[in-house]
Every structure is written in C-alpha cells, then in structure tokens.
Amino acid sequence: MQELKRSTIPRVGILTYHFSDNYGACLQAYGLRQWLLKNGAEAEFINYVPRHVEAGGRLQSPFSKTGLKANLKVAFLWLSRLKQDVFGNADQRDMFKTFQEETLGVTGERLTTAEAVQGYLGGKGAHLDMLVCGSDQIWAASLQNGIDPVYYLSFPDGSPKARRISYAPSFGRAGLDPVHHNEVSGYLSAFEGLSAREKSGVKLVHDLTGREAAWVPDPTILLGDFSEFLEEHEAEVQGDHVFCYGLRTASGIREAAEAAGKFTGSPVLSPFNPHRRWREVGTTIYPSPAQWVTYLAKSKFVVTNSFHGTVFSILFRKPFITVELPGARSELNERSRSLLNALGLEERLVNGTDAAQVQEMLNRPIDWNEVSPRLEAMQKAGRMYLKNELLAVS
Incomplete structure (x- = not known):
C-alpha cells in the first residue's frame, strides 16, 4: 500500500460486536482494527452496545406472530446474563473488560440505540472519514429484534460525508427470511463498498441489490498474526x-x-x-x-x-x-x-x-502445503479490498 501522508490518514469508525464476552467476537474485532492501524489508518470502535444482542432486549406482544418465541429468547438471554453476573467467574469477566478497553481501545460511553449512534456521528464522531460494519454475524436477523439498521450503517443524519463500507459481515446462514428482503435491500444500496464473509452472503447481496460484493475473509484471517x-x-x-x-x-x-x-x-x-x-x-x-x-x-x-x-x-x-x-x-x-x-x-x-x-x-493428517496458498489468496483478497477502500478516502 502506498504511504499515506499524515494530513490524509483515513479516520475509520468500526461497528461490530466488540463488546461481547465471546472469544471469536473479541478476536475478530481485534483483527480488523489491528490491520487498519498497521496499514496507515486511525481506527476506533463506535461503542454501540444494543440491548438485544446479549441482554435480550424488549419483550414483544405475546399475541404477535413471533411473540412467544421472541419473548422466550429475551428471557433466556436475560437470565443467562443475570446468571453470569451473579454466579459467573469474576476474574474472567474482568479479563474480557480489560481486553476490550486496553487491547481493543474501546472508549466513550455506551450507545444503546440507533438515535444515540446518530447523535454521536453528528457530534464527537463527525471527524470520521469512513464507517465500516463488520465482521461477525451483524447482518443476521435476530428472533427478538429483527434487522438492526445500525449494523447496516443506516443513519442518514450522522457522518453524511463518511464513506460507508462493509468488511466481511455475515448473515449467519445461507439465506435471509424474505420478510426482511426489502428492508435489507434498501440499506445495502446506500453502501459505497460491499463485501461479505461467506460466498452465500455475496450471492445474497447480489440477489437483493444486483451489485457485486467482494468475497473477503474474517478479520482474524485478514490479520493472520497473533x-x-x-x-x-x-x-x-x-x-x-x-x-x-x-x-x-x-x-x-x-x-x-x-x-x-x-x-x-x-x-x-x-x-x-x-x-x-x-x-x-x-x-x-x-x-x-x-x-x-x-x-x-x-x-x-x-x-x-x-x-x-x-x-x-x-x-x-x-x-x-x-x-x-x-x-x-x-x-x-x-x-x-x-x-x-x-x-x-x-x-x-x-x-x-x-x-x-x-x-x-x-x-488423517492435514496437508498444510495444499491449504497455505488458498489461505494466502483469501488474505490477499481481503487486504486488497481494504487497501483500495482506504485509498478512496486518503
């Protein structure tokens, strides 16, 4: 990648599951930010912590079509969080918190709603040149909340000049419930750069928008070095x-x-x-x-x-x-x-x-000599995609 002058260093805001007490979530967040830092960008996590991801979210009407199942999911997540807070391993909780604050560099107050994120992007976050959503299953619809527009960078009143791209988000499954197709299609159409982690995700983006999305690897593979x-x-x-x-x-x-x-x-x-x-x-x-x-x-x-x-x-x-x-x-x-x-x-x-x-x-042993060139090709694709997107704002 060409050397970026100090005055043109891209300032990148990342939206992902950086806050989860989950190893994969924390490590993929680390992988993306670390790669960006090593390649000439300033990168920070937008501290969006929606209640529906780990704390359950709000209860639905029990008379709605999905109300009962959704409320059971809310109750399960709420009870799991309560159990972890009361009976969980306190040392491990502290280690996750330390990793998130010190290794991931997460700062600032938690933003729990789309309105709070828009307010941040219109104020303290207005300096950002690029917004990146990804990776992890941020594009999956949850039973209790449906589609989260924030993870599709849908906040037209915040950072209107920032380039909006995705890096390796996942729908979690090979498909998406048709009930969400129109909503997601509208969100995706506003992106300047589109990529997905699975080939099924690339196909789904094309089916919904007619646009070609880059197939790129998870940020842990992108970085590669731990x-x-x-x-x-x-x-x-x-x-x-x-x-x-x-x-x-x-x-x-x-x-x-x-x-x-x-x-x-x-x-x-x-x-x-x-x-x-x-x-x-x-x-x-x-x-x-x-x-x-x-x-x-x-x-x-x-x-x-x-x-x-x-x-x-x-x-x-x-x-x-x-x-x-x-x-x-x-x-x-x-x-x-x-x-x-x-x-x-x-x-x-x-x-x-x-x-x-x-x-x-x-x-049966694994022939790593066969695997390595394929892995390197995946890494190259992800790195070239991000380098081109950074150059577009530098």
Missing part, C-alpha cells in the same frame, strides 16, 4: 492438551472431544461459555481472549463447533475437527462450511456422533 498473544502468555500455558471449544450445544462435540483425548492420550480442556447449559466437557478453563489463543496454539488437537475455533486451528496449523451443529441449529454450519470448502478442508466438518467419521479424521 504472535504477540503467544509471546505474552506462552510461559503460563502448558501444552499437550485437546482444546475443545463448544458453543450452543454439547451434542456431538462431547463425543468427538473424548475420542480425541483417547487418541492423543491428553486431557481435554474447555474454555468457559456463559451460555452453557450442559455439563462440562473435560476440564473447564477461564482464559482471557489472548490466553484462549495461546491455549489453542499449544494444543495437540482441536475439537470445535465454532467458526472462530475453526479459523484459529487453521491459522496455527493444528489438527482439528469441526463438529456440525445439529437439528434446528444446522443452518449455522454455513459459516464453517464456506471456509472449509474454500480451503479444501471440507472433510474436517463431521458429525460428532459418528464415531467412525471422527476416528477417520483423527487418523
């Missing part, structure tokens, strides 16, 4: 374990992790998940986001049903299995499936309850 975390925590993290990172369910992942433990002769360690409703798999640990990276990097084997668990296994060239989410959650496999297919690793996505399939993957 060595500073290893240097910071390597001495305190012992290796030779199976790293089991499970979200949403223990179905399949428990069986696969236990099989991996027997295969390697190593203990199974599982990072704590505040939404866990199942008995622990192996031994529960409570790492910070940086320690989470280090535990994964120093493992013998990784078993996960998480997209970011899959990403970091690839970045650190760890033997791994990605366990399919079953039943109603199966649509969420699109994120990992898209990545694995692109890298020629589709066979690593397995049914965790299929003992023969799991054992086959435990015995």
Whole structure:
C-alpha cells in the first residue's frame, strides 16, 4: 500500500460486536482494527452496545406472530446474563473488560440505540472519514429484534460525508427470511463498498441489490498474526492438551472431544461459555481472549463447533475437527462450511456422533502445503479490498 501522508490518514469508525464476552467476537474485532492501524489508518470502535444482542432486549406482544418465541429468547438471554453476573467467574469477566478497553481501545460511553449512534456521528464522531460494519454475524436477523439498521450503517443524519463500507459481515446462514428482503435491500444500496464473509452472503447481496460484493475473509484471517498473544502468555500455558471449544450445544462435540483425548492420550480442556447449559466437557478453563489463543496454539488437537475455533486451528496449523451443529441449529454450519470448502478442508466438518467419521479424521493428517496458498489468496483478497477502500478516502 502506498504511504499515506499524515494530513490524509483515513479516520475509520468500526461497528461490530466488540463488546461481547465471546472469544471469536473479541478476536475478530481485534483483527480488523489491528490491520487498519498497521496499514496507515486511525481506527476506533463506535461503542454501540444494543440491548438485544446479549441482554435480550424488549419483550414483544405475546399475541404477535413471533411473540412467544421472541419473548422466550429475551428471557433466556436475560437470565443467562443475570446468571453470569451473579454466579459467573469474576476474574474472567474482568479479563474480557480489560481486553476490550486496553487491547481493543474501546472508549466513550455506551450507545444503546440507533438515535444515540446518530447523535454521536453528528457530534464527537463527525471527524470520521469512513464507517465500516463488520465482521461477525451483524447482518443476521435476530428472533427478538429483527434487522438492526445500525449494523447496516443506516443513519442518514450522522457522518453524511463518511464513506460507508462493509468488511466481511455475515448473515449467519445461507439465506435471509424474505420478510426482511426489502428492508435489507434498501440499506445495502446506500453502501459505497460491499463485501461479505461467506460466498452465500455475496450471492445474497447480489440477489437483493444486483451489485457485486467482494468475497473477503474474517478479520482474524485478514490479520493472520497473533504472535504477540503467544509471546505474552506462552510461559503460563502448558501444552499437550485437546482444546475443545463448544458453543450452543454439547451434542456431538462431547463425543468427538473424548475420542480425541483417547487418541492423543491428553486431557481435554474447555474454555468457559456463559451460555452453557450442559455439563462440562473435560476440564473447564477461564482464559482471557489472548490466553484462549495461546491455549489453542499449544494444543495437540482441536475439537470445535465454532467458526472462530475453526479459523484459529487453521491459522496455527493444528489438527482439528469441526463438529456440525445439529437439528434446528444446522443452518449455522454455513459459516464453517464456506471456509472449509474454500480451503479444501471440507472433510474436517463431521458429525460428532459418528464415531467412525471422527476416528477417520483423527487418523488423517492435514496437508498444510495444499491449504497455505488458498489461505494466502483469501488474505490477499481481503487486504486488497481494504487497501483500495482506504485509498478512496486518503
């Protein structure tokens, strides 16, 4: 990238799930900001923390079409947050807060509504030259809130001169409920630059707008280098374990992790998940986001049903299995499936309850020489997309 003069350094505001006590959310936020900083931009997170993402949001009328299911989701998230606040690991909560404030550089008061974000962009945030939404599942419709216009950069009264682009947002699934098509189409039409994390997302953008979106990788892949975390925590993290990172369910992942433990002769360690409703798999640990990276990097084997668990296994060239989410959650496999297919690793996505399939993957090594050029091509695409967008405002 050409050298940017001080007077033309792009000032970038990022809207994503930077606030979540979730390893993948924090690390993808870190990846995007860190890459921007290393490539001549000033980058900050717009501290939008909507209540519906983790605290549940507002209850709906029980007589509406989706009211009952939506209210159950609100209640679950609210109770999960209360349980975490009262009974959760206080040290781990503090580590997430420290990571968000010190490593991500999040400052300023929390903005909880679209109106508050617009007010910020019209005032303290008016200096921004570019607004970036992404990555993570920010374009997914939630059961209790539907589409969040803020994550589609829909605030016409705030930062009217700022260039608006997306970087690797995900719809979470291969499709979008048709009830949201017109709304999302309108939001997307206002973007100067469009990209998506999954090929299905690229197709959906085209179907809704007729525009071509760039296919770019998650910010963790974009950055690629997390060595500073290893240097910071390597001495305190012992290796030779199976790293089991499970979200949403223990179905399949428990069986696969236990099989991996027997295969390697190593203990199974599982990072704590505040939404866990199942008995622990192996031994529960409570790492910070940086320690989470280090535990994964120093493992013998990784078993996960998480997209970011899959990403970091690839970045650190760890033997791994990605366990399919079953039943109603199966649509969420699109994120990992898209990545694995692109890298020629589709066979690593397995049914965790299929003992023969799991054992086959435990015995089959990964040819990283085949994977590397594909991964590098993905990184190049993401980096070129962002470099061109930065040059457009410099």
